[in-house]
Amino acid sequence: METIIVYLENMFASLPKTSEVEHLKRELLSGMEDKYLELKREGKSENEAIGIVISEFGNIEELTAELGIQPAGIEEVAPVLTEEEAYDYAAVKRSVGLWTGLGVFLCASGVAFLIFLVTFFEHNNIKAMTGSMETGSLLGLIGMFVLIAIAVGMFIHSGMKLDRFKYMEKGFQLPYELKMSLQRSQAHFALTYRVSIITGVGLCVLSPAFIFAGAYINDDYASYGVSVFMLMAAVGVFLFIYYGNIQGAYTKLLEEPHLTADMKERERIVGAVGAIVWPLATALFLFTGFVYQRWDVNWAIFPITGVLFGMFSNTYHILKRKNPS
Incomplete structure (x- = not known):
């Protein structure tokens, strides 16, 4: 039966994606399935049943002519994405999610590092040799800008990796077998995605608790709590970005209509x-x-x-x- 479904998908690939055409495809599939099961009950082999069904239902030109359905123009037919292209896109989206998530984490870490050093040097009353600027502020700013510069490089790198897939924005089609495979992979990934989102939300919601805990112990510790808050929230955001990119790849490949x-x-x-x-x-x-x-x-x-x-x-x-x- 799988062979019949694939054959039907290929037959309708050149037709416009309208509700009328989709209804016709469902009607044909139902009729082909009934005929296939009837032939199997009569004792026909798998290949014989498939051959007979295709020979009886395979001519779609007459049906479309009767209904006045014309094949889509050449410019309307989206290119077919190969299995290699689809999985390559998914792998690149995963990589982009990793680099982007790490970049966001580094930005948050830079801010946390600045807050920590400023607070630490202020509480210990450590001044720079010039006396005009606190050592903590100077070192903290240097560290923050270094981490942000690295993060920006990660953002640029990840953005450039997706440039070669810009042609997908114009639309594409997936072979039936590839679509089914991607849907199964997405279903297997669903639990991981839900757990990652729940964990990320939990981290973001709980992260302010460190600020309150620090302020409760000593008002001077509230700033330390802010540094931990930034890092903990950044881990949550990393989970959103990384696993969101993986889910986004499935959504992009399987979205219909585009x-x-x-x-x-x-x-x-x-x-x-x-x-x-x-x-x-x-x-x-x-x-x-x-x-x-x-x-x-x-x-x-x-x-x-x-x-x-x-x-x-x-x-x-x-x-x-x-x-x-």
């Missing part, structure tokens, strides 16, 4: 807003921390920003769907 131009534009706008909002939130976090020493409460900037950004994204998508023009 994103329209309007949907791609929506994603671009939301991404552009996010690229502005999150750096501003980080800058506000650092400003309120270093200038006003409010490490005990300013961590709330990130969850508040996340909620507001999520509200914007969802509202924007809803409004654009109602008013596509």
Whole structure:
């Protein structure tokens, strides 16, 4: 029966993806399945049953002509993705998730390192030889910028690895066997993905507890708690990015229908807003921390920003769907 399904998928590959065509395909599949089972009950072998079914149902031109369905133009037929290309894309997405996640972790580590050294040197009253700048601030800034520079290199490297898959944005098709294989792999990965997301959320939710714990022991320790908060939250974000990229690869390969131009534009706008909002939130976090020493409460900037950004994204998508023009 698997051979018949593959044959049917290939027959309909050149036809437009409309509801009428999908209905016709389902009707044909049902009829072919009934005929196949009937022939098997009559004692026909597997090959004989498949051959008879294909010979009786294999001519689709007459059916499409009667229904007025024309094959899609050459420009409308998306290229077929090979198994090697599909798995290569999935491997690159996994690698990109790793490098990007590590880059985000290094950025957070740089900020945590700066906060830790500033607090440590301030509490121990260690000054630089010039007397004009605390040693902790100087070393902390150097360490932070070094880690951020490494992270930026990781971001650039990971972004360039995906450049060779830009042709997929124009649309593609998957052979039936490859699609089924990817769906099975996605189903096996589902539990790992859920556990990683739950773990990441748990880390992000629990991370502020270190700030409260430090402040409870001694107000001077609150800043140390902020450093641990940054590192713990960064681990959670790493899980989101790494496992999210793996899930994103499956979603991209199996998405149907593929994103329209309007949907791609929506994603671009939301991404552009996010690229502005999150750096501003980080800058506000650092400003309120270093200038006003409010490490005990300013961590709330990130969850508040996340909620507001999520509200914007969802509202924007809803409004654009109602008013596509």
